[in-house]
Amino acid sequence: MSSPNVAVNALILVFRSRISGGTEPQGYFDNWSDSLKPLQCEGGPPNALTNKDLSGKNDFWFSWMPPDVPEIDVALKGTFVVNNEYWYDIEIGSAFPVDEFPVSMEGCGQVKSCVTLSRTRTKCEKASRCDLTVTYSLSADNRTLEVTMGGVASMAGRYLAIAFTNDSESLKSASIFACTRTERLAEVRHFTLADDKSMPMETNQVLGNTAFEQDGERVWCRFETPVRVAGFDLSVPLYQVYFWAGQIEMSPPYKTSKEPIQVGVAQHSRLTSASSRESAPVLAVLVSGLMAAILLRPMS
Numbered sequence: 001m002s003s004p005n006v007a008v009n010a011l012i013l014v015f016r017s018r019i020s021g022g023t024e025p026q027g028y029f030d031n032w033s034d035s036l037k038p039l040q041c042e043g044g045p046p047n048a049l050t051n052k053d054l055s056g057k058n059d060f061w062f063s064w065m066p067p068d069v070p071e072i073d074v075a076l077k078g079t080f081v082v083n084n085e086y087w088y089d090i091e092i093g094s095a096f097p098v099d100e101f102p103v104s105m106e107g108c109g110q111v112k113s114c115v116t117l118s119r120t121r122t123k124c125e126k127a128s129r130c131d132l133t134v135t136y137s138l139s140a141d142n143r144t145l146e147v148t149m150g151g152v153a154s155m156a157g158r159y160l161a162i163a164f165t166n167d168s169e170s171l172k173s174a175s176i177f178a179c180t181r182t183e184r185l186a187e188v189r190h191f192t193l194a195d196d197k198s199m200p201m202e203t204n205q206v207l208g209n210t211a212f213e214q215d216g217e218r219v220w221c222r223f224e225t226p227v228r229v230a231g232f233d234l235s236v237p238l239y240q241v242y243f244w245a246g247q248i249e250m251s252p253p254y255k256t257s258k259e260p261i262q263v264g265v266a267q268h269s270r271l272t273s274a275s276s277r278e279s280a281p282v283l284a285v286l287v288s289g290l291m292a293a294i295l296l297r298p299m300s
Contacts, residue, residue, distance in 0.1 A: 007056025109268035150220035179221035
């Protein structure tokens, strides 16, 4: 935001719902310029911004994460002090085009499950800073699993994946969903794995409500999959394996959940080297098979 002819001395910025007409702040601020600082309730997210000092400000910037709700219709409201004038509850803008990626972490462990993972950080609270982020939740009728995954995949052919299996040692009968970066965007592909001595086989499983995005080095995929398909049931507790790799990586980074996870029970998993297990030989077979399948199919 900039105003070359007006210098603002003090301000408060907040997003509010236009649908309900309520006064509760919506979403939260993810980043902001040095001239601003966040306001928040104790233990809550930074859902408003104010000035650091009373110096005149002609421009400032921020990024904002929308609430995790089906329909987003918000207005940016501001209160300003300019010299001796006080401007209260000014609607700055509305009808914003909202980018759904990176995925919001609001509601993790409450209304949806979230997994965040980083190579170098001890934690990554923001999806935009994690090497891999997965969120998922069951539909109201418990028949569909809604999944969003994203992370670092800097060039075409690199991918992120989540595998579900009842055998964390051999990945027997694993169901694998891979988010693969293409030249122009991304795609989701589904594989099955008989066991650690087999190569992953791509299926023709239809995935619904797909959405994709590239953002610098990161890629995002969203999709829906039936909870129960022939020969596999995602509703039962299963181990989860999260990994990401490139076309020539034979020992890529990955994590495996310590225990089987039930997708219908919302939780927030922040995986570190101490909170997950590894099984390199099995993963090497899986990754080489996925790479072969990806390379044999032309990138769109």
